[in-house]
Amino acid sequence: MTTAGRAGGDQRARPRGRPADLDRVLEGQRDGCREIGSELYARLLDRILERVHDPGPVRDLLAPHAADSFGSALALRFLGAVHRVVLEGRAPELGSHYPSVGGTPGPGLEDAFEATVAEHVAELAVRIADGVQTNEVGRSASLLGALLEVASLGLPLRVFEAGASAGLNLRWDYYRYEAGGTAFGDPASPVRFVDSWTSSAPRLDQPCLVVERRGCDRSPIDATTEDGRLTLRSYVWPDLVERFTRLDAAIEVARRVPAPVDAADAPGWVAERLARPAPGTSTVVMHSIVQQYLGREARQAMIDAIVAAGAAASPDAPLAWVRMEPGHDGAEVRCTIWPAGEERLLAISGYHGPPIRWVG
Numbered sequence: 637m638t639t640a641g642r643a644g645g646d647q648r649a650r651p652r653g654r655p656a657d658l659d660r661v662l663e664g665q666r667d668g669c670r671e672i673g674s675e676l677y678a679r680l681l682d683r684i685l686e687r688v689h690d691p692g693p694v695r696d697l698l699a700p701h702a703a704d705s706f707g708s709a710l711a712l713r714f715l716g717a718v719h720r721v722v723l724e725g726r727a728p729e730l731g732s733h734y735p736s737v738g739g740t741p742g743p744g745l746e747d748a749f750e751a752t753v754a755e756h757v758a759e760l761a762v763r764i765a766d767g768v769q770t771n772e773v774g775r776s777a778s779l780l781g782a783l784l785e786v787a788s789l790g791l792p793l794r795v796f797e798a799g800a801s802a803g804l805n806l807r808w809d810y811y812r813y814e815a816g817g818t819a820f821g822d823p824a825s826p827v828r829f830v831d832s833w834t835s836s837a838p839r840l841d842q843p844c845l846v847v848e849r850r851g852c853d854r855s856p857i858d859a860t861t862e863d864g865r866l867t868l869r870s871y872v873w874p875d876l877v878e879r880f881t882r883l884d885a886a887i888e889v890a891r892r893v894p895a896p897v898d899a900a901d902a903p904g905w906v907a908e909r910l911a912r913p914a915p916g917t918s919t920v921v922m923h924s925i926v927q928q929y930l931g932r933e934a935r936q937a938m939i940d941a942i943v944a945a946g947a948a949a950s951p952d953a954p955l956a957w958v959r960m961e962p963g964h965d966g967a968e969v970r971c972t973i974w975p976a977g978e979e980r981l982l983a984i985s986g987y988h989g990p991p992i993r994w995v996g
């Protein structure tokens with residue numbers, strides 16, 4: 637099983653622009669969907685694999701993207717575009733199989749999918765070019781331990797997120813986390829994580845003050861609009877229904893907690909944010925499941941900007957780099973805090989959040 641397989645298709649880093657074999661890409665994503673519990677997408681990818689080389693709409697849609705990088709998650713882009721049509725109520729027959737709109741997967745799923753693809757092929761050909769916009773709030777739980785490590789330095793936090801999508805994880809401190817009799821966050825929060833850690837949990841009973849939160853994204857989403865909500869929902873696997881509940885709860889928080897997300901390319905934005913040290917605060921730059929979308933050069937440029945800013949950090953103005961990116965056995969949460977600059981692996985997590993193995 638590949639990392640991409642385990643991840644359900646949107647997580648594995650692979651150099652941008654390197655052609656990937658279409659069958660292998662789709663099979664890896666099919667296996668990943670099955671492994672994370674989405675039998676619906678696994679079945680659809682089985683059908684897509686049967687059709688991808690035959691003349692017809694599936695081939696017409698996918699063949700032009702055969703050379704797209706593995707990390708760009710072609711299958712999720714395709715399935716997300718179709719899901720959007722379903723969420724908009726424009727494919728009632730397919731919707732009768734999609735739990736995200738109250739359906740139940742049945743024997744006619746694959747045929748209904750093909751009919752929908754054929755009917756909306758022109759629209760899908762446009763949408764399939766959009767990048768994946770899975771803003772997964774479960775990743776806040778994965779990142780929490782690292783963020784609290786930074787908070788334990790005793791200074792208020794400025795939090796900057798690269799590839800923030802709708803910025804839902806920028807509101808991480810407005811969610812509630814409970815484990816082993818301790819807790820962090822707003823007890824009344826509609827977003828709740830209970831016993832997310834498989835063994836020991838990080839120390840949750842810590843004070844933490846965020847004085848600034850801001851993100852950037854190549855294509856930011858305003859989660860408070862109906863269109864933004866629809867886009868975010870379309871990139872959630874339709875049969876993983878608990879994730880819709882969490883997403884809606886996070887959108888509720890987003891309505892009252894501002895967290896601006898600038899439309900900007902990550903490397904330049906990060907360099908700009910970190911150019912001005914802020915004495916008396918800990919500055920955090922964070923990202924989750926973003927590096928694979930950047931491409932090699934941009935990825936290196938972002939890292940260089942962070943390391944350069946780290947060299948200018950001081951005990952009164954520390955810099956922390958908190959990231960959750962694919963590793964060998966799940967997503968790895970790592971943290972480097974300057975001026976010491978020691979990199980630490982703190983947690984290994986599912987690609988969408990819990991379960992989390994805290995190793996810090």
Ligand SMILES: C[S@@+](CC[C@H](N)C(=O)[O-])C[C@H]1O[C@@H](n2cnc3c(N)ncnc32)[C@H](O)[C@@H]1O
Nearest residue numbers: 770771772799801853854855901902924926929
């Ligand atoms: C899979 S999503 C992850 C979103 C969010 N970090 C999360 O964990 O929920 C990847 C995000 O990276 C953004 N992205 C990709 N390339 C980017 C770039 N060069 N600069 C800024 N954002 C980028 C995409 O638009 C998308 O929102």
